[in-house]
Amino acid sequence: MAEQQEGAGGYPAADAFEPGGGLGWSRISPRYPWHRRIVALLRAVAAGAVGAFLLWRGGGTVAAVVWVAAVLTVLVASWVVVEFAYHAHGYAEREDDLIVTSGVFSRRLVVVPYGRMQFVDVSAGLLDRWMGIATVRLHTAAAATDAEIPGLPAAEAALLRDRLARKGEERSMGL
Numbered sequence: 001m002a003e004q005q006e007g008a009g010g011y012p013a014a015d016a017f018e019p020g021g022g023l024g025w026s027r028i029s030p031r032y033p034w035h036r037r038i039v040a041l042l043r044a045v046a047a048g049a050v051g052a053f054l055l056w057r058g059g060g061t062v063a064a065v066v067w068v069a070a071v072l073t074v075l076v077a078s079w080v081v082v083e084f085a086y087h088a089h090g091y092a093e094r095e096d097d098l099i100v101t102s103g104v105f106s107r108r109l110v111v112v113p114y115g116r117m118q119f120v121d122v123s124a125g126l127l128d129r130w131m132g133i134a135t136v137r138l139h140t141a142a143a144a145t146d147a148e149i150p151g152l153p154a155a156e157a158a159l160l161r162d163r164l165a166r167k168g169e170e171r172s173m174g175l
Contacts, residue, residue, distance in 0.1 A: 017109050019099050025090030031131045032089070032151025036082040038127060044075040091149050096171070098138065098164065100147040110147040115171030116140045120164045122157050129154075136160055 019025060048071040056064040084104045092099045097113045117138055124134040134157035135150040152160065 017101055017107050019092035019094070021094065023092045023094065025092055025101065028086065028089045028149065028151035029133050029153045029156075030086070031133050031153075033082045033086045035127060035131050035133060035151065036085065037079055040075055040078045040082070044071050047071050086151075089150065093163070098147070100138075100149055110145060112138050112140060112145055112147050113171070114164070114167040116142075116145065117164065117168040117172075120161045120168070122161050124154065124157075133157075136164075138164065 048068050051067045051071065052064040055067050081104055085102075088102055088104050088107070090101050096115075097111050099109060099111050101107070101109045117140055119139050121137040121139065122134050123137070128134055132154050133151050134154045135148055136152055136157050137146065137148045139146050149157075149160070
């Protein structure tokens with residue numbers, strides 16, 4: 001059996017997308033997939049209607065039907081991917097930093113040191129507010145380390161914002 005290489009955190013390199021230190025991922029709201037599905041449906045209806053109308057005017061009924069079928073196929077595929085995206089999102093608060101993970105086809109893990117955070121932004125559009133969710137964005141001086149946690153319950157987003165702001169202030173005092 002081959003030996004597992006260990007990373008700097010002392011856990012197997014194969015676990016590169018795990019929070020480490022025995023921590024588990026905090027997950028986003030189960031409402032998030034429905035939010036993304038509603039957005040996809042609204043976009044599909046608009047794209048399907050406009051495209052079908054334009055094709056019907058210039059290419060006939062067959063072209064319009066093919067267009068609508070293509071839009072419906074993309075809609076169904078996006079509904080499936082949304083479920084995977086929901087399970088891919090997570091965050092973990094460690095002692096000195098926040099780790100955020102996301103990505104279905106291309107996994108991403110961002111480590112944001114509390115002392116490097118410049119500000120924490122909470123946003124919620126009309127549909128977000130109706131569904132009771134919000135997005136928390138962490139901004140740093142380096143745009144590559146900015147991170148966002150979408151689909152948090154609004155109350156949890158507010159609490160996380162306050163915790164992160166407090167930790168950021170505590171860690172940046174010595175800078």
